[in-house]
Amino acid sequence: MTARFTRRQAGIAMLGAGAALALGSASSAGAAVKKIAVLPKTLINDVFQIKIAEAAEQAAARLGIPIERFASSSDVAVQDQINIIEALIARGEFGGIVLAATVARGLGNVVRKARQAGLYVVLVDSRTDGDDFVTVIQTDNVKAAGVGADYSARLIGEKGIVAMLEGEPGGETAAQRTQGFHEGIGKYPGIELVSSIGGHWTLPGGVEATEAIIAGHKDLDLIFAASDMMGVGARQVLDRAAKKAQASGDAAQARKFSDVRIVGFDGVAEAVRQIWAGKFSGTVAQRPDIMGSKAVEILAQLMRGEKTPADIPRRIDSGMMLVTPENVDAYAKEIGVEKA
Known part of the structure; x- marks a missing residue:
C-alpha cells in the first residue's frame, strides 16, 4: 500500500509499510552503508513513476544498497517534495536521492541543501532549477x-x-x-x-x-x-x-x-x-527502467568513492522507441507484458 505524504505529518510518508528495503548493511570497510531515497513525482495513479521506483529498487537490490521509496501527494506537490527532502537531510541516513522533480522551478534550494549535507542528487525524467544535482537521466x-x-x-x-x-x-x-x-x-x-x-x-x-x-x-x-x-x-x-x-x-x-x-x-x-x-x-x-536503474548505479559509484560528480555527464539520454502495431509484440516481450 502507498502511504500518502501530507504537510501535517510529522514524519515522512513511505511505501512498504514504512520500512526500508534492507538490502545491505555494511560496506567492505565495515562502516554503515548510507541509504538511497527514491522520490518520484507521485505514486498515485502514475504507472510511469511507479516503474522508475521499481527499477531503482531492483538495482539497489542487485548492488546491495538499502533503499527507501517515498511518495508526495500529487505530481504537482512541490512543497511535499521539499518537505520530504528536508526530512531526509535531517535523518542523516542517506547518501543519495533519485528525484523526479514535480516542477522545473522550486526545488533548486532544497537540492542545494542536500548537496551541502553530503547527499548526491540524481534527477530522473525531469530536471529542476539550480546546478547542484549530479546529472539528469531523461528522455529527449x-x-x-x-x-x-x-x-x-x-x-x-x-x-x-x-x-x-x-x-x-x-x-x-x-x-x-x-x-x-x-x-x-x-x-x-x-x-x-x-x-x-x-x-x-x-x-x-x-x-x-x-x-x-x-x-x-x-x-x-x-x-x-x-x-x-x-x-x-x-x-x-x-x-x-x-x-x-x-x-x-x-x-x-x-x-x-x-x-x-x-x-x-x-x-x-x-x-x-x-x-x-x-x-x-x-x-x-520511454525507458523508466533505464532511468531508475542508471540513477542508482551512479549513486552507488559516488557513495562508494569510485567516481566523482565531475566524472558523470550532466545529462544522460535514456532513449525512446516508437511502438506500433507492427512491433508491439516484440516490445511487449521486452517489458514483460503478455496477452490475456
Missing part, C-alpha cells in the same frame, strides 16, 4: 514528441484535424513534449492543430480534456496524448460518444468518433494492451 522529450508528430501525420495522410492532450502545466516534461509535438505537426500544412489542453497526466484528466475538445470539434482525425493514461481516457470518451451518436441515429458521426486515431506517450503496459485491442495506433515509449 522534444525529439521524442517530434517522432510522435511525424508518425501521427503519416497515420492521417498528412492532412486532417488533430488535438493534443498536454501534461501538467509548469513541469519541464510537459513543456518539452508540447513543444516537440507542436513543432513537429507544424511542418505539415495540411494538418490543423485545433486544440491543445492539459490532462494532468492521468486517465481522469484525459477524460475531462477530451470531453472539452470534442464538445467543439466533432471532426477530429487524431489525438496525441502526452501520456498513455490520458490517451486511455480519451478513448473511453470517444467510445461513449460514438455509442451516443449511434443511439441518436447519427451513424456518420458515430463512425467519425470511432475512427479517431490515438497516439500515446510513455510505453506503459496499458498502452500495449490498447494497441493490441486496436484502440491506440501507437505510443512513444
Whole structure:
C-alpha cells in the first residue's frame, strides 16, 4: 500500500509499510552503508513513476544498497517534495536521492541543501532549477514528441484535424513534449492543430480534456496524448460518444468518433494492451527502467568513492522507441507484458 505524504505529518510518508528495503548493511570497510531515497513525482495513479521506483529498487537490490521509496501527494506537490527532502537531510541516513522533480522551478534550494549535507542528487525524467544535482537521466522529450508528430501525420495522410492532450502545466516534461509535438505537426500544412489542453497526466484528466475538445470539434482525425493514461481516457470518451451518436441515429458521426486515431506517450503496459485491442495506433515509449536503474548505479559509484560528480555527464539520454502495431509484440516481450 502507498502511504500518502501530507504537510501535517510529522514524519515522512513511505511505501512498504514504512520500512526500508534492507538490502545491505555494511560496506567492505565495515562502516554503515548510507541509504538511497527514491522520490518520484507521485505514486498515485502514475504507472510511469511507479516503474522508475521499481527499477531503482531492483538495482539497489542487485548492488546491495538499502533503499527507501517515498511518495508526495500529487505530481504537482512541490512543497511535499521539499518537505520530504528536508526530512531526509535531517535523518542523516542517506547518501543519495533519485528525484523526479514535480516542477522545473522550486526545488533548486532544497537540492542545494542536500548537496551541502553530503547527499548526491540524481534527477530522473525531469530536471529542476539550480546546478547542484549530479546529472539528469531523461528522455529527449522534444525529439521524442517530434517522432510522435511525424508518425501521427503519416497515420492521417498528412492532412486532417488533430488535438493534443498536454501534461501538467509548469513541469519541464510537459513543456518539452508540447513543444516537440507542436513543432513537429507544424511542418505539415495540411494538418490543423485545433486544440491543445492539459490532462494532468492521468486517465481522469484525459477524460475531462477530451470531453472539452470534442464538445467543439466533432471532426477530429487524431489525438496525441502526452501520456498513455490520458490517451486511455480519451478513448473511453470517444467510445461513449460514438455509442451516443449511434443511439441518436447519427451513424456518420458515430463512425467519425470511432475512427479517431490515438497516439500515446510513455510505453506503459496499458498502452500495449490498447494497441493490441486496436484502440491506440501507437505510443512513444520511454525507458523508466533505464532511468531508475542508471540513477542508482551512479549513486552507488559516488557513495562508494569510485567516481566523482565531475566524472558523470550532466545529462544522460535514456532513449525512446516508437511502438506500433507492427512491433508491439516484440516490445511487449521486452517489458514483460503478455496477452490475456
